[in-house]
Amino acid sequence: MQTGLRFEILGPVRAWRDGHEVHLGKPQHRALLGLLLVAGGRPVAMAELIDVLWGDEPPDSATNGIHRIVGILRRVLEPDLAPRETGRWLGRSAGGYRMAVTAEHLDLLRFRALINDNPDIGGYVAALALWTGPVLAGQFREQPMVVAVDREYQQAARQAADLALTAGTAGQVLGVLRQAADRHPLDEALQARVMLLLTADGRQADALEVYRQITRRLADELGVDPGAELRAAQQQVLQQETDEADRPAQLPRDLAVFVGRQDELAGVLALYRPPTGASTPVVISAIGGMAGIGKTTLAVHWAHRVAHQFPDGQLYLNLRGFDPSERLMDPGDALVRLLDALGVPATRIPAGRDAKAALFRSRMWGRRMLMLLDNARDEQQVRDLLPSSPGCLVIVTSRHSLAGLVASDGAVAVTLDVLAAPDARAFLTRRLGPVRVHRESDAVDTIVAFCGGLPLALAVVAAKAVLRPQQPLAEMAAALHAARGLDALTSPDVTVNARAVFSWSYAALTPVTARLFRLLAVHPGPDVTAEAAASIAGLTADRAQAALDELAHGSLITEHAPGRYQSHDLLRAYATELLADDEATDARQRFFDHYLHSAVAAKLLVVPGAVPVPLDPPAAGVRPRVHAGRDAAFAWLQAELWVLVGAVEAGFGHGIDSHVWKLTWSTSRMGLHADTEIRMLTMSLTAAERLGDQRVIARMTDGLAITTLRAGWLDQAETYARRSLEIATGLGDSGAQIRALMGLCEIYQRTERAHLLIDVAEHALALALDSGGADAESLARGALAWGYAAMGEYDKGFAEGAKVLALAEISGNFIDRHAALDSIGFGHLCRGDHATAVRYFEESIEVLRNSGHRVSDEAAVWEHLGDAHLATGDTTAAHQAWRRSLTIADDLDAWTAHRVRAKLAALPTET
Template sequence: MTRPWTSRWRHKRRSPLRRVEHSVPAWEVRWRSVNAAHCGGTAVEFRLLGPVELHTSAGPVKLGTPRERHVVAVLAAEAGRTVPIGTLIDRVWGPDAPGGAPATLRVYLAHIRKVLDKANSDAGRPAALVRRPGGYLLDVAADQVDLCRFRVLVARARDPGCPEHRRAELLREALDLVAGEPLADLSGEWADRVRQAWSREHVEAALGCARVLLGSDPGAAVVLLGGLADRYPLNESVAAALMRALHAAGRSAEALQLYADVRDRLADQLGIDPGAELQDVHRRILRGEPVIPPRPVPSAAGAVPAQLPADPPGFVGRTEHLDGLDALLAAAADRTTTRVAAIDGTAGVGKTALALHWAHRVADRFPDGQLYLNLRGFDPGGQVTDPVRAVRLLLDALGVPPRQIPTDLDAQTALYRSVVTGRRMLIVLDNARDSVQVEPLLPGAPGCLVLVTSRNRLTSLVATAGAQPLPVELLTDAEARQLLSRRLGDRVAAEPEATEEIVVRCARLPLALTLVAAHAALRPRTRLAVLAEQLRDTQHRWQTLTGDSPTADVRTVFSWSYRALTADAARLFRLLGRHPGPDLTVPAAASLTAWPPAAVRPPLAELTRANLVVEHVPGRYTLHDLLRAYAADLSTTTDPSDGEATGRILDHYVHSAHAADNMLYPAEDPLVLASPRPGVVPETPADNAAALDWFTAEHAVLVAAVEHAAANGLAVPAWQLAGNLSIYLHRRGHWHDWLRTARVAVDATAQTDEPIGQALANRNLGRAYLRLGRFDEGEPYLSRALELTTRVGEPVAQAHVHSVLSYLWQRRGQYPQAVAHAENALRLFRVGGHLRGQADILNQIAWCQTELGDYPQAVSCCQQALALNQQFGDPHGRAATLDTLGYAHSHLGEHGPALACYTQALALAADIGNRYYEAEVHSHLGDAHRALGDTAAALEAYRRALAIFEDLDHPDAGSVRAKLNELEPVPTDQP
């Protein structure tokens, strides 16, 4: 329903090049002169405040696939700045970018460049995609990108010299650019971060505009804020501002009704009551008191402390955190409440550095002073600053005579709050132990801003004081390199590989990187490669990460957090050092500890609150590599007899992967597993989709577990886990991980006397080589597998090897040999009564017949295979067979049935998550469209096939790229 206050807040999206005619004051002259240099007629415009769009004077320009639009959005958001290739890949694909991402990115950039060349043909202000060392730059003026234009306008409005009426014009012009949710047609972590950060900017810009309008035109403020309230229905600052505007416009009844609506909405959706600001406005309206907050007036009385320690040298990164603090500062400008930021993170991650760096940036915004207090929540001496001493230190800093300071904590707190009332102060409470230590130190009246840092998550402070949580994570790779560069200069560029290893070995932890940089600075003639080697050596690692004080010793700093843990949390933390992979779930932690899942949750939650463990995605917990090494060292010295933990966690993954693999592909040879150790809690997926999701989530863990088992001499779990993992890796196209784990399994089984295990491992490795097109390397392993299965007399196991050998000869183009192996496989599958195997091998025979030109026989074999598929409902086999059948129909000139088969095959391949099949079918579909003369449809199908093959880093990408180039040649100036 349209609210009465939003009826006039409807407007068309305006061009980011629109100008408001006015006289230009002196404070705007410089920006205008710079901007004017770019003007020269119509412009290419990038729109990110809504769906990602490219516009020219002729209208919108088609940008291509969603991922291409994602690339454009990343470049446009950084207009005029070089975006490193690694950053582009991370923002477009996320943390799990495939190996083929760089090649696919080049294809996208070539197409984007073609689109821009066409768009620039009639533009006075073009846009150029420029290749720079290490990255790409979108060469456009800031006002050609609506998001950048928005930020420029808001920044100009915040200039202290900007007159009130002009501030409102600038902010309204910025708000007019908004067409909807930014990057509305994109998904992924980067797009989510942009939307989250921009929503704060949007709210603050609108609130700033409304504050100006409130004194001169409250009706216009109502219209503006009404639209904002519809968009952010749970934002209390927006609701409070709208209530003020309604009251000032003589619509107090509507303001009170709005309060009731928001109160009910908060209770229903969040289970909370309105905050202090909203309640205060409500109370004032009921009493008939003024609701427009007075402008801050600096206090002339009392001491003006300036206690901030020095700005940390070489500060890098943390752009989002600094933006979040800037937004909090903007919100504090209305002086309706004290704003609190709760900065938390693990030891050494740079919480204090962030707080102090930002505090120095904005110190001049707090004319009544800046207070700093180290609460020593985690301290080498173990002496936490108690609240009585903390309040007394603050009163001393404020210049209160000692004789006027009472001894009682409540009285001291009351005096402290009285002294800071009416002042605009920045208060930094560093190294807090918990919320209880902080709460007495919060001012009671509005106007101040408080920064709190802690290793623990201050949940109570967020709940009771409305603190804004700002969790601080590890630096990105680029930020870590920048930190080293700022301290070591050209030495970093001279040794890029050593620098990269130092970044990895230091886990991107600022404290560790700073200590390594200090060691390097003190040894200017020592190559960085020497330091990297010392970090690689577990015996020397901690020496390299040690300074000349307890606070400059990574292990000591970690120990302060460890000593604060309960016994159960401490044991769990130590055992996490024995876990092989990058993260784990609650069931895995239960298996590691031999505790029931219900018993493992409280200590896991304790570790999370202490920021020793991070729940980086819901239900999955991780700790960075240095903490993992510290935990492993503790486990070795504290729990030397708990070697069973390694066996339990491997049992967990072997049995869980076995259950998921059987769900994905029951046609494989079933493994007979020994019972898991006591205390192991395997996970059992409910269906095919759940099994695929489980493998996707555990992918990196399972690869690491295979290698961990082999490295510890545990051959059986190594080859069993590699075997259970292979179908998932094959379906999802993780060819190199498949090859890696299969090699480990072959080496592990070579040390055992288990012919079936050796056969399965060798067949698995042979298949992996085949999928990568390395036929000569794979053949010896397949021959060894056939020899072993023949020796033990297992017909179904022999049939599987013949099936793979048939595929080998198919890929070599030797179809008679391929048919011979396939017929052997069919005979052996029939001997063993293996229906799924029969269906699969009939499909292989059909494919061979298509290549031999016997299309009617191929159709017949496909129909037999589909009939068998129908009996046991195998979507994987059905998808493959429909693809073959479509191929046969296409070569018979029956293009209608061919397209129908391909369409069904694509749907099935997508459902089962087999990306290789998806790509293969798209390629065949493109062939069919091309045969029908539908070039546009063929191009689209080939592009989809190419994108998937390149994501999979598969050699078949080359043949598809050749088909694309035949229809649409790529320009010679490749990016």
């Protein structure tokens, strides 16, 4: 009968039988068992046991002593064992003894299995958590087999840190990594990783404290200074790469005629004082403040009054918490936009909201910045956007009270009410002039009373009065009174009078402008240009601009940036009510057609080799953007990127599936963060499945493979690539098959599985040769050239590279030529001919430089060039090449960026 025993040596030596701890006897008995368990099931020779237990002067009875201890241990482990029986656990082997244990029985073997079988963050965390202290509680710490096990622990800790830094999941590993660092206080590589993890988790101060402690410890115990890796980590923590960061100034323009709110303004101005030590971010929330009450106006005015106290800049976000389309901004997208404003490249922004929030806090640490978070829906939308750095001021506006921020985050609540009659009268006086207001004082009182002190309603009335200086205010008051019977807007916090004011102002618009006001309700935001408005309404550009100007003069829209217009949520809700179903359907079709045709044309200019998407002619009246060239097309895509994201989300909600996947294709790899792009591709895959179009399903799956690969999610990328290949194979579409196969090639190249890459590339090459596709043939041969070089088959690799060069010579394809030169250089680098490798890499870079284009592969070539320089002993040239690689990779390739950053940190010297 087998005994249910379990052993631990990753800490004190302990054993359990059926859940109860076994008393192992004397220290020497425990020591011998521990030594046998450290071997992990391998036999330990008698001589080695004697040497470890007694050292250079063992007693004559040492051998008999070990036999005696073994006998005692056998009976301890198996109390029912008969005399002279060996038992199942402790047996003789190879002139010594061995413990018959597996991962089921021994924590050391479970540790190894978790890392080998689950080489992901979860596996590493579970494995590292098994350690409760030094191996064998620190006994025999100098013995080689104990030292080897301890090194496994250190190596696993470093690998876990690297995985977490790549994936942006610092919080998952910090606990076990800090324990490992505490147990190995002189391991500089491990301490450096802990610093970077703390920084990624928004704990820069803790990271710097780690550096101070390790510096002192190295000096006291070893008499040395920190090495290159620790110094590089310190610089990353301190500088936060401020050479890449901007000092944003994003506040909306202040209202030139701000009046009233003097008590509220004095109150909020008193809330913030420049920090002398710790400081809590201040939050303004309009508790019970109805829509149109002037929350944003007060917040913007306050922000401009104190902006000079924040030398590191101002951030602004409209969180769209009450947008009529219900498209509130996702906190993850909000963090992406904030990090982008702080100069963080898209490829450096990690996946996952917690990781983004940690990076945001880290980038804000030590800065004095002002943040205005406008139109928040609730605390959950805001909480991850709050910095932890002293000296920051955060202003949040919301129709809700945000009581959770007050209770748990130390926010200060400010309640706004409607304007008192004197302030409302002053409001109109600033806009209409004192003479006109005084001349028609009774009419002004009537208007003030009718508008109920709501600033938005007063602004609309004032705008119309300014445009009609000859019209008596009494006539306007009478017209407002006639509109009193209209129903309220559907929003519960909008008064009847506000709707009446809107309807009165709307009725005065010219027919063309009134129609555009209604039709703009189909636009999902965040803003619209005259060009897009023209297509939505089927107008000429000049007529659309004139209508927008009329709306802006009437305060029905706002030009928040040059040429870009947005509307208050209440006015959009009112426009939505006015919009008839049939005109909404037609306007929505024109909206989607405008952005689809404009975006596809831009994408094909920016990426000439992209496989185009099929397009139906645009609806009548649509005037797509005509791009002047590649740079203009790219600039348009960047300016409209968040509008296009909104279009994809809106199209998905309306079931306009064909436009959804084509718009997603247009924005792919155009600067969106991987999380956002993956979300769009996932919607597009669902849209393709609803369409039942297998070819589109294959394209979207292929896009997900590429994007998850760019994000560093290699397992997901391989799954998507294989699904894409399966679908393409079923369709008999050789082009789609080749695209999927080349995606697999890139995955295998990054994971250094050259033998699998060669098999896949050979398959792609066979398909390319059958179909006669020269571009596909070049891609496949280029992959083969890399694979053969990695496998040490250099002649084969050089032959494939030469064929790619020949094909590029015929086609004039500079990308193929640059890639072939890189592959040939890689072969020479692997073979040890470093000087030749340098020449090929430099020629590859020169090809790109002469073309005037930049592609993501350029980062890899600069990395290879740095590798070659380092192999020649030129660390200065290696550093320069890797820094150039990092500059490119930070924009285009997160995987390469992480790898190059590690190489820079490990350089012995840095110039």
